[in-house]
Amino acid sequence: MLVTDGHVNKKFHSVYFSQKDERILQLIAKYLEADYVLASYGKTKTTPTLIINSKIMKEDLAILGITPNKSLTVPFPNIPEEYLFSFVRGVIDGDGWVQNKGYVMNVTTGSEDFAKGLLALYKSWKLRAEITTECSQKGSMIYRVWVKGKDDLPKLAKIIYEHAGDNYNYCKKERLTQRVKEKETIYYVEIS
The missing domain is CATH 3.10.28.10 (Homing endonucleases)
Structure with a gap:
């Protein structure tokens, strides 16, 4: 956070x-x-x-x-493996945006190093991820690290919420996990 x-x-x-x-x-x-x-x-x-x-x-x-003034310079920290999921959940809770339909999410940052580190992590988790850039009104670069797709957001949700306890933003979890519930329902119907 x-x-x-x-x-x-x-x-x-x-x-x-x-x-x-x-x-x-x-x-x-x-x-x-x-x-x-x-x-x-x-x-x-x-x-x-x-x-x-x-x-x-x-x-x-x-x-x-x-x-x-860390916004433009914060590096992607060296986080022990067992805490990475919690760290990413906190990043999404803080600077993340999740579409209300649950197909797209992004994290916004002013730090290129942080954006590249987050992108590399998402890709290591086999998520469909990309970075887009734009220039702010003040002339600084803004980086958005995206995860997109009806299969990728549920996958991300399972990763970051598996051991979350009560440590998360309820609204963002609701949006990120809605396709998980849908996929489980479809799978159950197909088997029955």
């Missing part, structure tokens, strides 16, 4: 998580054994934000390449 919906403060030893789904912020606080205190809302601040004050965390994140 930090890679997608997080922010490392440049001046202070603080790390912020912003997420519309406040339940996810509560989970992050629980896993970090942090007090759950949301930033106050103002006229322009509409998204709930969890603030963690920790010099150690900020320094550890810098070692991983997660620094202030």
Whole structure:
């Protein structure tokens, strides 16, 4: 979540998580054994934000390449195999978009290295994936890493949700898994 919906403060030893789904912020606080205190809302601040004050965390994140203004430079981190599925689920929950019909999804990033790393991972999972690019209004490149297809989204869903517990965005899981249910129903009808 930090890679997608997080922010490392440049001046202070603080790390912020912003997420519309406040339940996810509560989970992050629980896993970090942090007090759950949301930033106050103002006229322009509409998204709930969890603030963690920790010099150690900020320094550890810098070692991983997660620094202030990380959006354009964050590398695809070296994640141990057993955590890759959870990492990708968090990336999709943070910066992912899933079509409501469940045939197409993408993750948007400003980092070319991150986009290429995610694409390579999707391809290693034998998913139909590609990267598209466009230029933002500010002149920066935007990378969208896509997974497309009525068979590929259910395959991705099975990979990332198999051991998820309750750690995911409910709406995105619903959209990603709807073709899984459909395929199981069709398979059941054909056998019967």
